[in-house]
Amino acid sequence: MAHKLTHADLEAYLDEALPVEAMAAIEAALRADAKLVQQLAAINGRRDAGVHSLGEIWRRHRLSCPAREQLGNYLLGVLDNDAAGFVKFHLEVSGCRTCLANLDDLKTRNTLSPDVVDGRRKKYFQSSAGHLSSRR
Amino acid sequence: MCPLAPSDQLLVTRIRNGEPEAWNELIARFEGRLLAFVEGRLGRRTAGEDVVQETFLGFLTSLPNFEDSRPLESYLFSIAAHKLTDHLRREGRRPTLPMAVGSSSSQWEPPDSARPVSSLMRSGERKHLEEDAMVAALADQIERLRGRGEWDKLACLELLFVRGWANRNVAAELGMTEQRVANFKFEFIARLRTLVKKQGLPEDVFPELHEE
Numbered sequence: 001m002a003h004k005l006t007h008a009d010l011e012a013y014l015d016e017a018l019p020v021e022a023m024a025a026i027e028a029a030l031r032a033d034a035k036l037v038q039q040l041a042a043i044n045g046r047r048d049a050g051v052h053s054l055g056e057i058w059r060r061h062r063l064s065c066p067a068r069e070q071l072g073n074y075l076l077g078v079l080d081n082d083a084a085g086f087v088k089f090h091l092e093v094s095g096c097r098t099c100l101a102n103l104d105d106l107k108t109r110n111t112l113s114p115d116v117v118d119g120r121r122k123k124y125f126q127s128s129a130g131h132l133s134s135r136r
Numbered sequence: 137m138c139p140l141a142p143s144d145q146l147l148v149t150r151i152r153n154g155e156p157e158a159w160n161e162l163i164a165r166f167e168g169r170l171l172a173f174v175e176g177r178l179g180r181r182t183a184g185e186d187v188v189q190e191t192f193l194g195f196l197t198s199l200p201n202f203e204d205s206r207p208l209e210s211y212l213f214s215i216a217a218h219k220l221t222d223h224l225r226r227e228g229r230r231p232t233l234p235m236a237v238g239s240s241s242s243q244w245e246p247p248d249s250a251r252p253v254s255s256l257m258r259s260g261e262r263k264h265l266e267e268d269a270m271v272a273a274l275a276d277q278i279e280r281l282r283g284r285g286e287w288d289k290l291a292c293l294e295l296l297f298v299r300g301w302a303n304r305n306v307a308a309e310l311g312m313t314e315q316r317v318a319n320f321k322f323e324f325i326a327r328l329r330t331l332v333k334k335q336g337l338p339e340d341v342f343p344e345l346h347e348e
Contacts, residue, residue, distance in 0.1 A: 006300030006301065009300060012298075016177070016217035016218075016220055020177055030231050037231055040233050050263050051343060052267060054274070055297045055298045055299070055300060057271060057274065058297055058298050060214070061206075061207075062210050063275050082285055089287075089294075090291075093295070093309060094294050098169075098173065098209075100172075102169045109168060117168075120185060121164055124192050127193070128159070128163075128189070128192045128196055129156055131196040
């Protein structure tokens with residue numbers, strides 16, 4: 001179902017929390033719509049003023065997100081029907097970006113070459129460990 | 137609220153103590169999901185890895201500010217989102233907007249980076265307290281729905297509040313009557329409003345609780 005952009009969508013856009021396609025669609029709209037840019041700036045202004053949004057708090061703290069183990073069980077097809085139905089809804093209708101990332105990672109985890117993964121992890125470690133030792 | 141899990145708390149303590157093994161463990165546990173998060177937006181593996189690298193650096197430099205009341209994974213995703221936003225701005229894909237206090241990436245910078253203690257920071261502290269109280273209230277209601285297996289109600293509230301959909305769209309998506317959606321919304325808001333009052337939180341900072 002196609003929906004007009006909501007205030008919550010724009011908040012989620014600012015937090016990089018919408019699904020990738022929705023983020024790209026908003027970026028395309030922003031190039032042509034100065035009003036939309038103003039709307040985003042107004043949201044920033046409300047945040048500066050200390051106004052809370054329930055959706056923002058809910059999303060930031062991932063209050064209804066399934067645990068990663070549940071996502072794994074969902075992939076394995078061992079969740080009960082009702083719980084699996086909610087996970088599917090959360091991913092496909094709500095479009096939770098962090099859960100989609102977790103699901104992606106779980107799907108690809110065993111398909112990647114261990115050498116590639118180890119190389120990546122080593123790179124992250126070597127580029128950051130200096131900051132770690134300085135705290136000792 | 138979903139506080140830091142004991143195993144994560146131990147891991148963070150070990151990292152604070154400078155244990156390389158603990159740091160390696162955190163990287164191994166989270167890098168795959170963080171890369172999946174940023175890569176979809178960037179479309180390039182190398183750029184994605186750069187952003188994840190910046191995320192881990194950001195985590196280490198912000199460790200003194202990390203609160204144990206916050207789940208580790210959410211915290212890392214927040215840093216990744218900020219680093220990704222910065223990257224996309226540099227590439228010209230995201231417009232530069234007036235920065236808000238809460239959305240500034242300065243909170244991921246080293247604590248000694250000459251950031252003045254200002255009234256903005258004090259108001260930030262107050263905002264945190266308000267947010268923590270609301271998190272506890274929301275989490276309590278969400279857990280209750282989960283416990284009762286009221287998944288349709290939870291889905292309804294998620295679309296209303298997290299996605300901001302109108303009642304009629306939620307009703308159409310979930311195959312409910314608009315009246316039922318309106319009832320769920322009314323009941324949910326009434327409970328939150330009671331809590332806000334009970335905790336003496338300022339009502340004007342939660343405008344959605346007072347919208348008709």
